[in-house]
Amino acid sequence: MPDSRAPYLPVNCEFHDVLEATAMRRTAVEVRFLDDDGVMQRRTCRLVTLSARDGVERVELDSGEHVRLDRLVSVAGTALSDFPAPT
Known part of the structure; x- marks a missing residue:
């Protein structure tokens, strides 16, 4: 289960x-x-805008929601898991 206090994973x-x-x-x-x-x-x-604050990157949706990038599963059919984790 994600924890909003968990360290951000780029x-x-x-x-x-x-x-x-x-x-x-x-x-x-x-x-x-x-x-x-x-x-x-x-x-x-x-997707309205991408931003970073306090070391956490987020995307703002047109619904007004802000989602941490490391919580995204897929966007427009492109899955985060399709890309290797940064080293």
Whole structure:
């Protein structure tokens, strides 16, 4: 189960590039992520912006939700697990 106090695990730079490109296109996509209780959530939404604060990167969805990048499962069919963890 994810813990909002757990250390942030950086995501692969290539996956980050996918997120940036998706946000720039401003089209609605399916976003899957784990919420604070570890429950899979699914939204069809636009990615508004990517940001970093206190060493944690987040994406803002057009619903107003902010999701830690290390909680993302997939965006527009591209899975975080398709990319190797950064070293």
